[in-house]
Amino acid sequence: MVKVTVCGAAGGIGQPLSLLLKQSPRISHLSLYDIVNTPGVAADLSHINTQSKVTGHVGNEQLKEAIEGSDVVVIPAGVPRKPGMTRDDLFKINASIVRDLATAAAKYAPKAFMCIISNPVNSTVPIVAEVFKKHGVYDPRRIFGVTTLDIVRASTFIGGLIGAEPSTVACKVVGGHSGHTILPLISQVPGASGKLTPEQIEKVTNRIQFGGDEVVKAKNGAGSATLSMAYAGARFALNLVEAAFFGKSIVECTYVQLDADKQGAQDTKRVIGNELQYFSVPVALGPNGVESILPIGSLSSFEQSLFSKAVAELKGNIAKGTNFVAESK
Ligand code: NAI
Numbered sequence: 001m002v003k004v005t006v007c008g009a010a011g012g013i014g015q016p017l018s019l020l021l022k023q024s025p026r027i028s029h030l031s032l033y034d035i036v037n038t039p040g041v042a043a044d045l046s047h048i049n050t051q052s053k054v055t056g057h058v059g060n061e062q063l064k065e066a067i068e069g070s071d072v073v074v075i076p077a078g079v080p081r082k083p084g085m086t087r088d089d090l091f092k093i094n095a096s097i098v099r100d101l102a103t104a105a106a107k108y109a110p111k112a113f114m115c116i117i118s119n120p121v122n123s124t125v126p127i128v129a130e131v132f133k134k135h136g137v138y139d140p141r142r143i144f145g146v147t148t149l150d151i152v153r154a155s156t157f158i159g160g161l162i163g164a165e166p167s168t169v170a171c172k173v174v175g176g177h178s179g180h181t182i183l184p185l186i187s188q189v190p191g192a193s194g195k196l197t198p199e200q201i202e203k204v205t206n207r208i209q210f211g212g213d214e215v216v217k218a219k220n221g222a223g224s225a226t227l228s229m230a231y232a233g234a235r236f237a238l239n240l241v242e243a244a245f246f247g248k249s250i251v252e253c254t255y256v257q258l259d260a261d262k263q264g265a266q267d268t269k270r271v272i273g274n275e276l277q278y279f280s281v282p283v284a285l286g287p288n289g290v291e292s293i294l295p296i297g298s299l300s301s302f303e304q305s306l307f308s309k310a311v312a313e314l315k316g317n318i319a320k321g322t323n324f325v326a327e328s329k
Contacts (some may be wrong), residue, residue, distance in 0.1 A: 002245055003029040005070040007101045008077025010037035011115060012226035013233065018045055019077060020234035021217040026241050027052045032068035035059055042092070048152045060248060063104045068299065071245070074237050075101055076117040080224040081216050087120040088317065090116055095324050098124045103130040110137035111238055114144065115291050117233055121145040122314055125278060126321030130134070134325065141289040145255025147177045147280045148232035153183045154209040157204050160323040162195045173208065173253055174280050174296055176317065181310040182209040187300035201302065243285035255280040256290055264293025271296050275311055278318050
């Protein structure tokens with residue numbers, strides 16, 4: 001029996017994400033929470049002939065019943081970007097939304113695996129961690145920033161360039177989830193670095209880092225990636241369910257606190273230094289969430305130079321999230 005709650009379920013990401021989760025036979029209860037429209041979304045999805053029960057909960061007074069006893073909580077709640085905005089510009093609004101949802105999870109589902117989609121992920125994950133610490137229920141192995149869309153984009157863009165079927169192209173993407181903090185390790189993709197010139201590598205790296213802007217621009221004020229994000233979010237949540245509850249070994253890159261695995265943290269810090277507490281890394285998922293952090297592997301000199309750019313920005317983003325909770329009443 002696996003209960004998955006989606007917070008922000010009536011939104012641009014929340015609706016298609018919930019649709020994809022409804023297709024899974026692994027979920028027994030799909031709980032949909034939002035401040036608007038979830039009764040309709042839940043009624044609609046509940047007619048799909050898969051086994052999971054679907055419930056809709058709307059507004060703060062129904063948050064407890066929505067989240068209570070959840071095994072997995074997925075959070076795509078908040079506002080998306082408009083043209084010209086960075087993910088960091090969303091902090092003001094989304095920080096308190098994520099803090100309040102994390103507070104409810106810490107109280108009513110303290111063992112849930114938390115999958116954070118709301119931006120800026122670099123800061124919202126530390127917010128959730130700090131809230132859980134405040135409530136004395138923190139386990140760094142159970143809190144994840146969902147960076148899967150960066151990996152999905154990397155496979156698509158690199159696959160297109162080297163003429164490979166995109167889903168077969170596995171590219172680790174580490175670091176954070178915003179512009180220069182997104183670090184695709186193309187030098188480790190079998191068959192890619194030999195086929196691509198340094199100029200092509202630089203260009204496709206930039207496209208992966210700023211792929212979200214392509215969608216924001218094309219949607220022209222109507223939001224950011226929703227459908228590809230729903231696909232990526234469902235992939236991450238369902239992989240987590242498979243690994244945590246059904247014994248499957250799965251590795252995904254995800255933004256976690258490095259202390260989630262002390263040995264893995266040491267290996268990672270040998271590459272990235274000691275300054276960052278959070279980083280997206282390849283993680284072996286299992287019954288406890290993060291079972292181990294796998295090595296980042298060797299970097300090309302180009303990738304090494306990207307790291308230097310990412311560290312200062314990430315450090316500031318992490319401090320912003322951590323301080324926000326410290327300063328909240
Ligand atoms: P949206 O505006 O379409 O949907 C957001 C939903 O959150 C709305 O239904 C809204 O009512 C709901 N909401 C607002 N306050 C809430 C609260 N306190 N509790 C529960 N629900 C609440 O936005 P969209 O496009 O679905 O994006 C959601 C978030 O996901 C944004 O922060 C966006 O930046 C982020 N995002 C993250 C990506 C990633 O790769 N991690 C990729 C794309 C977007």
